[in-house]
Amino acid sequence: MNGLFTPDGHISESTxxxxxxxxxxxxxxLAVAxxxxxxGPCAERLARAVEKSGPAVPPAGFTEEVRRRLPRGQSRTELFLYSARVALAACAALFLIFSGTLRTLAGQKDSSLRIGAPGFSAVEQISTRLNGFSQQLLHWEVFHHAEEKK
Known part of the structure; x- marks a missing residue:
């Protein structure tokens, strides 16, 4: 380990x-690390040396070995079936949550959960008024146009 460091105690260039x-x-x-x-100065020199060296080159056959060890890809059918099971489970969970079934299963009264048709009285009033207004405009246009022709 004498050749690892310079006489002043820093890491040598060859090291x-x-x-x-x-x-x-x-x-x-381990000694160098x-x-x-x-x-600090040796850490900076080491970092610069690693940066200058560029990315490490994998040994020959590395890619083939990694591909060989990876499990074979799943078929599209298996992926579709898995996706269908997940989607079905999500739909079932949403059904249980929004139908109140979970409250019933838990033994809670369902008195606070009453879902009814929304009231559209305000919407109906606006629609009626707009319809009346548009009818008046049409009547006025027809009447006005008829007077211009005379």
């Missing part, structure tokens, strides 16, 4: 290069 390449043994890697954790 930085070997660290980035991954060619140091486990004990040397521990030193970089305590020494």
């Amino acid at each position: 930085l290069r070997e660290f980035v390449e991954g060619s140091l043994d486990a004990a040397a890697m 521990e030193h970089a954790a305590d020494c």
